[in-house]
Amino acid sequence: MNTAMKLGSYALGLAVLFGGALGVGKVVAPEARTSAAEARTSPHAAPPEQQHQQHQTADTAADTPGGLQVSQDGYTLNPITSITTGVPTDFRFTVIGPDGRPVTDYKVEHDKKLHFIVVSRDLTSFQHLHPELAPDGTWSVKLTLPKAGPYRAFADFAPVGGQKLTLGADLQAAGDYRPEPLPHVSRTAIIDDYTVNLAGDLVAGRSSKLTLTVSKNGEPVTDLEPYLGAYGHLVALRAGDLAYLHVHPEESEQAGPEITFYAEAPSRGDFRLFLDFKHEGKVRTASFTATATLADGHAPSATHNHSH
Numbered sequence: 001m002n003t004a005m006k007l008g009s010y011a012l013g014l015a016v017l018f019g020g021a022l023g024v025g026k027v028v029a030p031e032a033r034t035s036a037a038e039a040r041t042s043p044h045a046a047p048p049e050q051q052h053q054q055h056q057t058a059d060t061a062a063d064t065p066g067g068l069q070v071s072q073d074g075y076t077l078n079p080i081t082s083i084t085t086g087v088p089t090d091f092r093f094t095v096i097g098p099d100g101r102p103v104t105d106y107k108v109e110h111d112k113k114l115h116f117i118v119v120s121r122d123l124t125s126f127q128h129l130h131p132e133l134a135p136d137g138t139w140s141v142k143l144t145l146p147k148a149g150p151y152r153a154f155a156d157f158a159p160v161g162g163q164k165l166t167l168g169a170d171l172q173a174a175g176d177y178r179p180e181p182l183p184h185v186s187r188t189a190i191i192d193d194y195t196v197n198l199a200g201d202l203v204a205g206r207s208s209k210l211t212l213t214v215s216k217n218g219e220p221v222t223d224l225e226p227y228l229g230a231y232g233h234l235v236a237l238r239a240g241d242l243a244y245l246h247v248h249p250e251e252s253e254q255a256g257p258e259i260t261f262y263a264e265a266p267s268r269g270d271f272r273l274f275l276d277f278k279h280e281g282k283v284r285t286a287s288f289t290a291t292a293t294l295a296d297g298h299a300p301s302a303t304h305n306h307s308h
Protein backbone atom coordinates (compact mmCIF):
# COMPACT_ATOMS: atom_id res chain seq x y z
CA MET A 1 0.00 0.00 0.00
CA ASN A 2 1.50 3.34 -0.97
CA THR A 3 1.63 6.40 1.27
CA ALA A 4 -1.24 8.21 -0.42
CA MET A 5 -3.53 5.22 0.10
CA LYS A 6 -2.48 4.92 3.73
CA LEU A 7 -3.31 8.57 4.29
CA GLY A 8 -6.60 8.03 2.53
CA SER A 9 -7.68 5.21 4.79
CA TYR A 10 -6.52 7.19 7.85
CA ALA A 11 -8.74 10.07 6.81
CA LEU A 12 -11.61 7.65 6.33
CA GLY A 13 -11.09 6.29 9.84
CA LEU A 14 -11.36 9.82 11.17
CA ALA A 15 -14.48 10.39 9.15
CA VAL A 16 -16.12 7.36 10.75
CA LEU A 17 -15.04 8.45 14.23
CA PHE A 18 -16.42 11.92 13.71
CA GLY A 19 -19.62 10.66 12.13
CA GLY A 20 -21.46 11.02 15.43
CA ALA A 21 -20.44 14.63 15.85
CA LEU A 22 -21.71 15.39 12.38
CA GLY A 23 -25.03 13.74 13.18
CA VAL A 24 -25.54 16.34 15.88
CA GLY A 25 -24.76 19.06 13.34
CA LYS A 26 -27.41 17.70 11.03
CA VAL A 27 -30.23 17.89 13.52
CA VAL A 28 -29.51 21.16 15.33
CA ALA A 29 -31.29 24.38 14.46
CA PRO A 30 -30.81 25.90 10.98
CA GLU A 31 -28.93 28.94 12.35
CA ALA A 32 -26.21 26.61 13.68
CA ARG A 33 -25.80 25.23 10.20
CA THR A 34 -25.58 28.72 8.75
CA SER A 35 -22.80 29.65 11.13
CA ALA A 36 -20.96 26.46 10.23
CA ALA A 37 -21.22 27.46 6.57
CA GLU A 38 -19.99 30.97 7.43
CA ALA A 39 -17.08 29.48 9.33
CA ARG A 40 -16.09 27.58 6.24
CA THR A 41 -15.96 30.71 4.07
CA SER A 42 -14.48 33.06 6.69
CA PRO A 43 -10.78 33.91 6.52
CA HIS A 44 -10.37 32.33 9.97
CA ALA A 45 -11.85 29.05 8.81
CA ALA A 46 -10.26 25.69 9.55
CA PRO A 47 -7.18 24.77 7.52
CA PRO A 48 -7.87 23.02 4.18
CA GLU A 49 -7.08 19.52 5.52
CA GLN A 50 -9.75 19.90 8.17
CA GLN A 51 -12.30 21.22 5.68
CA HIS A 52 -11.56 18.19 3.52
CA GLN A 53 -12.22 15.94 6.51
CA GLN A 54 -15.53 17.64 7.17
CA HIS A 55 -16.50 17.11 3.56
CA GLN A 56 -15.56 13.43 3.73
CA THR A 57 -17.55 13.05 6.93
CA ALA A 58 -20.61 14.45 5.21
CA ASP A 59 -20.24 11.93 2.38
CA THR A 60 -19.85 9.06 4.83
CA ALA A 61 -22.93 10.02 6.83
CA ALA A 62 -25.02 10.26 3.65
CA ASP A 63 -24.06 6.72 2.64
CA THR A 64 -26.48 3.83 2.61
CA PRO A 65 -26.22 1.83 5.88
CA GLY A 66 -24.11 -1.33 5.73
CA GLY A 67 -25.39 -4.83 5.12
CA LEU A 68 -28.13 -3.94 2.63
CA GLN A 69 -26.08 -4.78 -0.45
CA VAL A 70 -24.52 -8.03 -1.65
CA SER A 71 -22.04 -6.00 -3.70
CA GLN A 72 -20.46 -2.64 -2.94
CA ASP A 73 -17.31 -0.73 -3.97
CA GLY A 74 -16.36 -3.58 -6.30
CA TYR A 75 -16.54 -6.29 -3.61
CA THR A 76 -19.17 -9.03 -3.74
CA LEU A 77 -20.21 -11.55 -1.09
CA ASN A 78 -20.45 -14.91 -2.82
CA PRO A 79 -22.07 -17.82 -0.91
CA ILE A 80 -21.00 -21.19 -2.32
CA THR A 81 -22.79 -23.76 -0.17
CA SER A 82 -26.53 -24.38 0.10
CA ILE A 83 -27.87 -25.48 3.45
CA THR A 84 -30.40 -28.07 4.61
CA THR A 85 -32.55 -26.78 7.48
CA GLY A 86 -31.34 -27.95 10.88
CA VAL A 87 -28.30 -29.79 9.53
CA PRO A 88 -24.77 -28.60 10.49
CA THR A 89 -23.06 -27.70 7.24
CA ASP A 90 -19.51 -26.78 6.26
CA PHE A 91 -20.62 -23.46 4.81
CA ARG A 92 -18.27 -21.83 2.34
CA PHE A 93 -18.15 -18.44 0.70
CA THR A 94 -15.75 -16.01 -0.93
CA VAL A 95 -15.53 -12.25 -1.22
CA ILE A 96 -14.87 -11.44 -4.88
CA GLY A 97 -12.68 -8.38 -5.29
CA PRO A 98 -12.58 -5.67 -7.96
CA ASP A 99 -10.21 -7.84 -10.02
CA GLY A 100 -12.82 -10.62 -10.21
CA ARG A 101 -10.85 -12.97 -7.95
CA PRO A 102 -11.45 -14.01 -4.31
CA VAL A 103 -9.90 -11.58 -1.84
CA THR A 104 -7.09 -13.21 0.16
CA ASP A 105 -5.68 -10.25 2.16
CA TYR A 106 -7.73 -8.79 5.01
CA LYS A 107 -6.98 -6.38 7.83
CA VAL A 108 -7.58 -7.60 11.38
CA GLU A 109 -10.42 -5.71 13.09
CA HIS A 110 -11.70 -6.56 16.58
CA ASP A 111 -9.21 -9.46 16.67
CA LYS A 112 -10.49 -11.09 13.46
CA LYS A 113 -10.11 -10.75 9.70
CA LEU A 114 -13.82 -11.24 9.13
CA HIS A 115 -16.92 -11.28 11.31
CA PHE A 116 -19.77 -13.39 9.99
CA ILE A 117 -23.23 -12.68 11.39
CA VAL A 118 -26.22 -14.86 10.47
CA VAL A 119 -29.73 -13.88 11.54
CA SER A 120 -33.17 -15.15 10.65
CA ARG A 121 -35.16 -12.48 8.85
CA ASP A 122 -37.60 -12.35 11.77
CA LEU A 123 -34.60 -11.56 14.06
CA THR A 124 -35.27 -14.44 16.46
CA SER A 125 -32.09 -16.37 15.58
CA PHE A 126 -28.62 -14.78 15.82
CA GLN A 127 -25.16 -16.27 15.29
CA HIS A 128 -21.81 -14.48 15.35
CA LEU A 129 -19.18 -16.72 13.75
CA HIS A 130 -15.53 -16.50 12.76
CA PRO A 131 -14.84 -18.49 9.60
CA GLU A 132 -11.43 -19.86 8.60
CA LEU A 133 -9.69 -18.41 5.57
CA ALA A 134 -7.99 -20.78 3.12
CA PRO A 135 -5.01 -19.47 1.12
CA ASP A 136 -7.16 -19.34 -2.03
CA GLY A 137 -9.61 -16.90 -0.41
CA THR A 138 -12.33 -19.43 0.48
CA TRP A 139 -13.92 -18.88 3.90
CA SER A 140 -15.46 -21.85 5.69
CA VAL A 141 -17.45 -22.20 8.89
CA LYS A 142 -19.68 -24.77 10.56
CA LEU A 143 -23.17 -23.31 10.21
CA THR A 144 -26.62 -24.58 11.16
CA LEU A 145 -29.78 -22.75 10.15
CA PRO A 146 -31.98 -23.93 13.03
CA LYS A 147 -35.41 -23.50 11.45
CA ALA A 148 -36.97 -22.96 8.05
CA GLY A 149 -37.15 -19.52 6.53
CA PRO A 150 -35.11 -16.68 5.08
CA TYR A 151 -31.85 -15.63 6.74
CA ARG A 152 -29.47 -12.75 6.23
CA ALA A 153 -25.72 -13.34 6.38
CA PHE A 154 -23.39 -10.38 6.95
CA ALA A 155 -19.66 -10.32 6.27
CA ASP A 156 -17.99 -7.47 8.16
CA PHE A 157 -14.40 -6.97 7.00
CA ALA A 158 -11.78 -4.60 5.62
CA PRO A 159 -9.81 -5.79 2.58
CA VAL A 160 -6.15 -4.73 2.43
CA GLY A 161 -6.13 -1.71 0.13
CA GLY A 162 -9.87 -1.10 0.52
CA GLN A 163 -12.40 0.40 2.90
CA LYS A 164 -14.24 -1.35 5.73
CA LEU A 165 -17.38 -2.99 4.37
CA THR A 166 -20.41 -4.90 5.55
CA LEU A 167 -21.91 -6.97 2.74
CA GLY A 168 -25.14 -8.92 3.16
CA ALA A 169 -26.51 -11.98 1.33
CA ASP A 170 -29.74 -13.92 1.72
CA LEU A 171 -29.61 -17.57 2.76
CA GLN A 172 -32.65 -19.83 2.51
CA ALA A 173 -33.64 -22.72 4.74
CA ALA A 174 -36.38 -24.75 3.04
CA GLY A 175 -39.50 -25.82 4.94
CA ASP A 176 -42.60 -24.53 6.64
CA TYR A 177 -41.84 -20.98 7.75
CA ARG A 178 -43.65 -19.47 10.72
CA PRO A 179 -42.20 -16.02 11.34
CA GLU A 180 -42.36 -14.65 14.85
CA PRO A 181 -43.22 -11.00 15.56
CA LEU A 182 -40.45 -8.67 16.71
CA PRO A 183 -40.13 -8.95 20.51
CA HIS A 184 -41.46 -5.96 22.44
CA VAL A 185 -39.21 -3.05 23.35
CA SER A 186 -37.38 -3.93 26.57
CA ARG A 187 -34.47 -2.66 28.65
CA THR A 188 -33.84 -6.05 30.22
CA ALA A 189 -32.64 -9.28 28.65
CA ILE A 190 -32.24 -12.58 30.47
CA ILE A 191 -29.90 -15.28 29.23
CA ASP A 192 -29.16 -18.32 31.41
CA ASP A 193 -28.32 -16.97 34.91
CA TYR A 194 -27.51 -13.53 33.56
CA THR A 195 -29.57 -10.36 33.42
CA VAL A 196 -28.44 -7.52 31.16
CA ASN A 197 -29.88 -4.02 31.48
CA LEU A 198 -29.78 -1.44 28.71
CA ALA A 199 -29.40 2.28 29.46
CA GLY A 200 -29.36 5.01 26.84
CA ASP A 201 -31.55 5.82 23.85
CA LEU A 202 -31.03 5.44 20.14
CA VAL A 203 -31.53 8.74 18.32
CA ALA A 204 -31.84 8.86 14.54
CA GLY A 205 -28.83 10.37 12.78
CA ARG A 206 -26.69 10.54 15.89
CA SER A 207 -24.09 8.52 17.67
CA SER A 208 -25.96 7.29 20.74
CA LYS A 209 -24.30 6.07 23.92
CA LEU A 210 -25.63 2.71 25.07
CA THR A 211 -24.54 1.18 28.36
CA LEU A 212 -25.21 -2.46 29.09
CA THR A 213 -24.90 -3.73 32.66
CA VAL A 214 -24.38 -7.44 33.28
CA SER A 215 -25.37 -9.20 36.48
CA LYS A 216 -25.50 -12.86 37.44
CA ASN A 217 -28.00 -14.12 40.00
CA GLY A 218 -28.54 -10.50 41.04
CA GLU A 219 -24.83 -9.72 41.60
CA PRO A 220 -22.94 -7.32 39.28
CA VAL A 221 -20.41 -9.18 37.11
CA THR A 222 -16.98 -7.55 37.45
CA ASP A 223 -14.84 -10.23 35.85
CA LEU A 224 -16.07 -10.26 32.26
CA GLU A 225 -13.52 -11.81 29.91
CA PRO A 226 -12.15 -9.98 26.87
CA TYR A 227 -13.98 -10.87 23.69
CA LEU A 228 -12.94 -9.49 20.30
CA GLY A 229 -10.71 -6.82 21.81
CA ALA A 230 -13.29 -5.48 24.25
CA TYR A 231 -15.51 -6.69 27.10
CA GLY A 232 -18.39 -7.22 24.74
CA HIS A 233 -19.45 -7.00 21.11
CA LEU A 234 -22.68 -5.38 19.98
CA VAL A 235 -24.48 -5.89 16.68
CA ALA A 236 -27.50 -3.70 15.92
CA LEU A 237 -29.91 -4.34 13.04
CA ARG A 238 -32.87 -2.29 11.85
CA ALA A 239 -36.21 -4.09 11.85
CA GLY A 240 -37.79 -4.11 8.40
CA ASP A 241 -34.65 -4.31 6.27
CA LEU A 242 -31.87 -5.50 8.62
CA ALA A 243 -29.62 -2.50 7.95
CA TYR A 244 -26.41 -3.08 9.91
CA LEU A 245 -25.40 -0.23 12.19
CA HIS A 246 -21.97 1.18 12.93
CA VAL A 247 -21.21 0.34 16.58
CA HIS A 248 -17.98 1.23 18.39
CA PRO A 249 -17.12 -0.10 21.86
CA GLU A 250 -15.82 2.41 24.39
CA GLU A 251 -12.38 1.36 25.63
CA SER A 252 -12.58 0.29 29.24
CA GLU A 253 -10.14 -0.92 31.86
CA GLN A 254 -13.01 -2.36 33.88
CA ALA A 255 -14.22 -5.89 33.26
CA GLY A 256 -17.84 -5.02 33.93
CA PRO A 257 -20.48 -4.80 35.08
CA GLU A 258 -20.94 -1.96 32.53
CA ILE A 259 -20.06 -2.18 28.85
CA THR A 260 -20.47 1.00 26.79
CA PHE A 261 -20.97 1.36 23.04
CA TYR A 262 -21.69 4.13 20.58
CA ALA A 263 -24.27 3.16 17.97
CA GLU A 264 -25.38 5.19 14.97
CA ALA A 265 -29.03 4.65 14.08
CA PRO A 266 -29.58 5.79 10.48
CA SER A 267 -33.28 6.51 11.01
CA ARG A 268 -36.14 6.33 13.49
CA GLY A 269 -37.79 2.98 14.01
CA ASP A 270 -37.21 -0.31 15.78
CA PHE A 271 -33.84 -1.98 16.06
CA ARG A 272 -32.74 -5.31 17.45
CA LEU A 273 -29.55 -5.28 19.52
CA PHE A 274 -27.43 -8.38 20.13
CA LEU A 275 -24.77 -8.16 22.86
CA ASP A 276 -22.13 -10.90 22.95
CA PHE A 277 -20.28 -11.10 26.25
CA LYS A 278 -17.89 -13.67 27.67
CA HIS A 279 -17.90 -14.90 31.26
CA GLU A 280 -16.50 -18.05 32.83
CA GLY A 281 -15.23 -19.19 29.44
CA LYS A 282 -18.54 -18.99 27.59
CA VAL A 283 -19.87 -16.42 25.13
CA ARG A 284 -23.56 -15.60 25.56
CA THR A 285 -25.86 -13.30 23.62
CA ALA A 286 -28.35 -10.89 25.22
CA SER A 287 -30.95 -9.43 22.81
CA PHE A 288 -33.04 -6.28 23.05
CA THR A 289 -35.55 -4.42 20.92
CA ALA A 290 -35.04 -0.65 21.09
CA THR A 291 -36.72 2.24 19.28
CA ALA A 292 -34.74 5.10 17.76
CA THR A 293 -36.52 8.43 18.07
CA LEU A 294 -36.10 11.57 16.03
CA ALA A 295 -33.93 14.16 17.72
CA ASP A 296 -36.19 16.82 19.27
CA GLY A 297 -33.75 19.65 18.63
CA HIS A 298 -32.25 19.54 22.12
CA ALA A 299 -28.74 18.41 22.85
CA PRO A 300 -28.48 14.75 23.95
CA SER A 301 -27.74 15.97 27.51
CA ALA A 302 -30.96 18.01 27.68
CA THR A 303 -32.39 18.68 31.14
CA HIS A 304 -35.30 16.30 30.77
CA ASN A 305 -34.71 12.59 30.99
CA HIS A 306 -36.70 9.98 29.14
CA SER A 307 -38.01 7.36 31.46
CA HIS A 308 -39.82 4.25 30.36
Ligand SMILES: [Cu+2]
Pocket residue numbers: 112114115116128129130228
Ligand atom coordinates in the same frame (compact mmCIF):
# COMPACT_ATOMS: atom_id res chain seq x y z
CU1 LIG B 1 -16.80 -11.37 15.04
